[in-house]
Amino acid sequence: MLGKTPRTRIQKKNHETILEAALDVFSGHGFRGATLDQIAVEAGLSKPNLLYYFPSKVAIHRALIDRLMVTWLDPLRELDAAGDPIEEILAYVLRKLSMAREYPRESRLFANEIVQGAPNITDKIDGELKSLVDEKTSVIKGWSDAGRIAKVDPYHLIFSIWATTQHYADFDAQIRGIIVTDGETHFDDARVFLDRLFRQMLSPNTEK
Amino acid sequence: MLGKTPRTRIQKKNHETILEAALDVFSGHGFRGATLDQIAVEAGLSKPNLLYYFPSKVAIHRALIDRLMVTWLDPLRELDAAGDPIEEILAYVLRKLSMAREYPRESRLFANEIVQGAPNITDKIDGELKSLVDEKTSVIKGWSDAGRIAKVDPYHLIFSIWATTQHYADFDAQIRGIIVTDGETHFDDARVFLDRLFRQMLSPNTEK
DNA sequence: CGTAGTCTTGACCAATTGGTCAAAGTGGCG
DNA sequence: CGCCACTTTGACCAATTGGTCAAGACTACG
Known part of the structure; x- marks a missing residue:
């Protein structure tokens, strides 16, 4: 053994x-x-x-999840409270998008698990994931309160970043069916689009 | 029989x-x-x-997919080329978000299928889905070209709307692990957040 | 009623699947 | 070389799973 x-x-x-x-x-x-x-x-x-x-089979799966959980959260860990707020968040978006392009299998592994109710990783979600998110949302809230970025719900900001970036890995089959380009240019387009999307929202000057 | x-x-x-x-x-x-x-x-x-x-088992699954494909695309079909551009798109976002709240199982059914490469529905994606999206993106492009909304890639706009709204159904298990509120208030928060997110991006006056 | 078509099910089957085990290799080291 | 721990596998097993079938139960209708 x-x-x-x-x-x-x-x-x-x-x-x-x-x-x-x-x-x-x-x-x-x-x-x-x-x-x-x-x-x-x-x-x-x-x-x-x-x-x-x-x-056992579950042991293999568990080993995979354990190993990936670490690297998967790295982009968020790197979010630096001391950096420039908008650029920090936008850099995080790009990091996540890069991971979706470079590690689509990892993204889908998590997606599969969570869509089906996260039966095997609830402990990890409630544990390291939640505590990391709590930490970073409070950083973002700090920026928001200080007027350095627009007032936004930090949790939903993170959810929307996850959703939009991981979408390119998880729903790849759908995207390929709709955008018929031969290459992978849609990742470049996505980069431009998402940068603009989140930059606009975070920009503090555009207040009513 | x-x-x-x-x-x-x-x-x-x-x-x-x-x-x-x-x-x-x-x-x-x-x-x-x-x-x-x-x-x-x-x-x-x-x-x-x-x-x-x-x-057979696949026949049941097929019947489900067939039936749901229709209603699932309704919110996009309702996007009216004759309406006010920004309000039309924002209304679409809200319709999608409502579907995520009211029909999470349908959302997950599709998500499961697509994450795993859409083995049983490629024909539908390449068919009705693609043609509907093509139609609506050209409407949005028209608005964009006319300066009635900001210049955005209409395909990625739709992808980001799908991603952000369906995320609340598909990744519900994750969200519940992170936001521990008892009720379902996060759907209301999401409504506010997404409205702001997409309104900012689409607003044509905030050009550089 | 009766009977013909509709509906329901217990028993059964072949294929698949996660997992076991004993026996047969194989590598490295003195 | 010779030995021992490490590695590999063919054969096998019990449980699960999609699906069949023939016989029984029910329903509607004349």
Whole structure:
């Protein structure tokens, strides 16, 4: 049996291979829709071999979620209370948009989980996620109260940033059906659009 | 066997009961995660009885999607080229937000499907959805070109409206974990926030 | 009533799926 | 080389799942 942390090189490599394959399969089919056989094939391993490295299907899923939860929240962590308010928030928007482009599978993994009621990650949502959001919303509220940005509900600001950026990863299939460009130019267009959208709202001078 | 349309009263009733139960189960677990037994229990019918009214699991899912596709696009259809541009778009935002509150299961049904690559509805996306969006974006572009609203990419405007409004239904579990209010006041807050967000962006006078 | 069509279900089936296990490899180190 | 821990897998299992079927129950209608 294996301990919590991989020790040998071969363990490290296969651990990685499995998680990579599992990310593909889980993000594309959801937890229930994914099968160990699919993951095994994708990883180039046999099913029992998978279960030599991870005790169960849920354990693989859990390991994925645990690992991703960290990097997923990084863009928000970097929001700097000491920086220029508007530029800080806009930089956060761009960071999130970049993650949607570069890590769409991770985005969909979370989306799948949350759409179905977040059965396996309620603890993480109520825990680290909530506390981080609480911290950053109070920073934003500080800026708002000081008149450095327009008066906005910081929670809904963050929700709208999440929604608009992750949308490009999570609803990619829909977007590709509507915008038929060959390349991925819509990410550039999205960058321009979202910058404008949030800049307008945050700008404090445009008060009535 | 049954024809395409229910004929007797009892058929009509059970058809309805099944679709209602199926909406619950499919929206909460995705297509693959949902089981006929769950739907049967939820509907208060036996599994073979389900299959008396629908030939297969996919047929139930298909019937749901078909039925919902119509009403789901209604808010966009109502966007009136003859109305006041800004108020038309803002009214559309509110209509979408209302649907997210009143029909969260429908929203999640679509979300589940699209996140996983829209395997069963690509035809509908490339068909009615795309043509409707094309039509309305050209209306918005007309307003934009005429200077009646700010210059914005109409496609990304619609995407951002979809994203921000549906987010309240699809990511409800996350929102509830972060905003701990007892009631559903966050829908009212969202209304205010989104109105402001999009009004600012669309307002033509705030040009540089 | 009776009977023909409609509706319902218990029993059953084949395929899939998560997981087990014992036995067979394989790598590295003295 | 020889040994031992680590790694891999074919065969197997019980549970679940979508779907079938034939027999029974119900309903409407003459």
